[in-house]
Amino acid sequence: MSPTPADTVRISLDEVHALCRDTLLGVGLAEPHALAIARSITRAQADECHSHGLYRLLGYVASVRSGKAARDVLPVLSRTTPVILRVDARRTFAPLAIEIGVPALVEAAKTYGIAALAIHDCYHFSALWADIEPAVDAGLAAWCFTIGQSCVAPAGGTRPLLGTNPIAFGWPGPKQAPFIFDFATSAAARGEIELKRRAGEPIPQGWAVGPDGAPTTDPAQALAGALLPFGGHKGSALSMMVELIAGPLIGDLTSRQAAAVENGDSGPPLGGELFIAIDPAVFGPATLDQRLAEADAVFAAARQQPGVRLPSERRYAARARSREGALVSAALLAELRTLSEPG
Template structure:
């Protein structure tokens, strides 16, 4: 029998093993322990929820940016307050997860105290899933939004040249039993990481996701990455992408996607930029009616789920999270690439942000 045919396509790892593999790989690459641990927590959460485009696959890009010297290895984030409800974290050209872990607890405290608060993360390399960034605030009983400018690879509706990032949007609403309503999606037809995974798997893209370098529609992931991704929903997704360009860029005094692209070094890791959080305490609008308002929200969710075929955005992740208690399946090829980073010093494979 051909030995290659007998090799497993996937390998099961426990979540503790995912965490340890991520942390140890980053430490071996030279990243400081606080950052390595924060990224390991982020990747493990994504892998547990079967968010493969932001799980262990992202480790390749993180290591590339550590090795290239693009991201600061040791610089710790600094939290400041412009006002009691306007918070800023200077990530100091380091990765975002530790900056987010620094700022979000302060955001929760401010929103609980004053009813509403905003947090800007500045000068960070963001590579994680936004749902994980806002989940602590939502679990604390807050309604929360999050925005970040992704890698510049998306053409505006009707165009063929990259002008915007994948520019994801996340929103969360408190839910019962620790299962809040949260959605997180790119304003492009698909996140760039999804296109990269299609390329790695040798799979074609659905029609409408991208155009090639010549501006014609393509289902070839490599041509799409060389050309431009398209916004979802035509002009509607395009307008939302432009909104994110503004509020996660100029509004908070950070880079837009074009400016981030201009300072990239081509290491295939995450782009430099900022992230905006907004959190509101529903109780701020009157505690005497809070219970009724929360009940109204639950009724809306229940009526939606009562319709055949309807699934709320969060439900698939929660089901995956429950399954992952017994471990997660990782592509064997990806696991080999990651392990090679610490045994041979091999350069990581191409990886995409957004």
């Protein structure tokens, strides 16, 4: 077993799941939602995605207690056309809506070659790679987009307008593990900055500006000011794209509109999520096996270059390590164990 840093503890993934489930049930969330969130958090913690792992339990509990998120309403799946699917989350948390919608998305894409799924009126707090991984594991190329908390300034600006607006893409791998990336269009996810604040650590230059519009390395000032898009105008344009296709395109909120209905409980924002899935088997003239082999050759050529690490490889290595237990901040774990207490 690998060593455990002094400020962390190692707990089994079963313990991670049980802590999430029992905490959420303890504050009154219905079991279907509690179990779906527990599965989502456990996947992120197993992959050492700490900004979307156990840390997120704090926000989920806050939104249950504040009454922002419905506790026992169930999402409803419907079809606009055979390939356009919709899940009305009915102001509940996203994980259960995703678990209901993604299998239907996979079935439609496998049947017709392409399909899209919109999740409406949900409180999204999970990692997008976990949202699309089931579709990619089913042999589909998949994309996912969602808005985030309105905390990002457009390129050249200093005031929040956009969300962190992540993008995820996955490509199936017949021989290797699937190629999946998931990143915020801001220089860093808001959760990463929150974790830096909790740890008393500075953030790198270029991540954010403070309330006065000046660059800052203080995470508290960054959260009070505005995060910045990655890559300047390029990241800003991608963030605008996500605003449009996860907001007006599917008939849901933009980040600014979501901020206007927030109650300040530190939980997830209200909004929508768009999935697109394509079955590579529908395209020719080469066979599917040939095309997947060509993609594998691209990945292999990249790995031959010293210093190259493909997206998701770090997570897969972390997932393997986590079979012996997940590393969790000792201070965070102590805090989480008090969450279901009356208060």
